[in-house]
Amino acid sequence: MSDTTVEQWIYNLTRQYSFPIRPWDFDPSDPYAKAIDTFQSFTSRIVAALRHDDVRSWSLVQDGKLNKIYDDLPCFNTCTEYMKFRGWVKDATFKHPQRRTPKQHQWLCIVDLQESEPTYDIEATVIQAADYLSTWKKRAYAIENLMIDWPTQYFFRSKHAIKDAEEDGTDFGDSCWICANDFDADLHLPQRGPCGHYQCRRCFQKALEHAAAEYTCAFCRACLICGTNSCKNHIIPREEAPPHPLNDLLRWEHFVCPVGRCTAIEPLCGFSPKRYWSLREQSRKNRVRLTKIYWYLKQDLTPEHRAHVGEELDHLYNGILKAQVEQAWALQMEDEETERRATLREAVPLLETS
Known part of the structure; x- marks a missing residue:
């Protein structure tokens, strides 16, 4: 427009x-x-x-x-x-x-x-x-941020979510109501849920890490994001495992290396920040599955079960993930070609006037 x-x-x-x-x-x-x-x-x-x-x-x-x-x-x-x-x-x-x-x-x-x-x-x-x-x-798009698989949830954006306890005259005691550790300025910093109950930072973090989908107060079961009971607006899907690092995947398998060029030594394995960010997000669910499969393979499995997991790994690794990386690489090549043509168009008027 x-x-x-x-x-x-x-x-x-x-x-x-x-x-x-x-x-x-x-x-x-x-x-x-x-x-x-x-x-x-x-x-x-x-x-x-x-x-x-x-x-x-x-x-x-x-x-x-x-x-x-x-x-x-x-x-x-x-x-x-x-x-x-x-x-x-x-x-x-x-x-x-x-x-x-x-x-x-x-x-x-x-x-x-x-x-x-x-x-x-x-x-x-x-x-x-x-x-x-x-x-x-x-x-x-800063390289140091692109290398991080940021957490799925971002709880503390809400104005009513968990906050550091303020000196508002409330007597919340000297120790955490859950773990009984004395409050301090680090792991056991006193924090207040939107429902008004106090816990230390570590206990709140554990509650968020181990919740399946609903994030509620250990005392009253009020939502830790909005403070209401029986909240239906803040039910959040939870990842079952941390995603396998994208950079490791690209470097180990050389998925994006075209003929005559090795991209494994480059910071983003040949991708621009924009394309690397997109691939990181698009492949996240499959990289979570990859981590889960690796966990399974470390268990004491029956030969039949191990063979089945191995087939799933091959399909995920050499099928789905490789296809996602190849598609991202194709888009990267299109971006480079578009940029090259734009540079040529800008150069033509300069050549005509010289």
């Missing part, structure tokens, strides 16, 4: 990127619906500015500022699309910031910005929102 006029932007924002049925009105306790409603307020402010039809509204369209926000967002102007979009928002909310897609990270930042400064100058807000993508990329 790079050449879209102001009138076309108004139409797109009020049709494709708006919620005509306002489904959050039917369940005001739904945290994802609240976030969507907040983003709708942001969009409505942009539409109002564009309808004002002045120089400042034109600046919102220029330089692709709105494109950086709305391009590649999932559509959500029907009930079916809304439910898919709600799932997209939930997925973004509980992923570590380094694991969200760039669009998910930008979307959540816009929601936070709209919540904290709902009447701030809309032009400045749009500029700031557009810059969130570049900020995320600098952090997420």
Whole structure:
């Protein structure tokens, strides 16, 4: 939508990127619906500015500022699309910031910005929102961060989740109510759940590590994220094992080495940061399966069972994972070819004028 006029932007924002049925009105306790409603307020402010039809509204369209926000967002102007979009928002909310897609990270930042400064100058807000993508990329695409398989859940984003206990006059005692260790400033730092119960940091961490899907207080079973009982909004799938490191997989098997070129000695095994990040996330479930298979093979298995596990390993390793890596490599080659052609196009005018 790079050449879209102001009138076309108004139409797109009020049709494709708006919620005509306002489904959050039917369940005001739904945290994802609240976030969507907040983003709708942001969009409505942009539409109002564009309808004002002045120089400042034109600046919102220029330089692709709105494109950086709305391009590649999932559509959500029907009930079916809304439910898919709600799932997209939930997925973004509980992923570590380094694991969200760039669009998910930008979307959540816009929601936070709209919540904290709902009447701030809309032009400045749009500029700031557009810059969130570049900020995320600098952090997420740094080599030291690409090497990490970040945790599945990101609990402490919520304003109501587990927090360090504050000196608010509450008498929570000198020791943890679970392990009985004295509170300190390290592993046994006193922390408060959203329900009001206190535990040390280590006990809260153990509770989060061993929970199957629901993360609840050991005392009252209230949700550790929102503090409500019988919460259905924060049931989170849990990985059964840590994913096998992607870099080890690429180096050991030389999956991405084309003829005449060994990429195993390169930091990202020949991939650009963007492609390595995508492969890391796309292959994560299969790398979790790989870890589980390795665990099984260390057990005392019957010959038949060991043979079956070995077949599964071969199918996963040389079939599914190798195919994912080869697809990523093909996309990498396309990126390099596109960049090469762009460089040639830029060089032609310079050659003609010299």
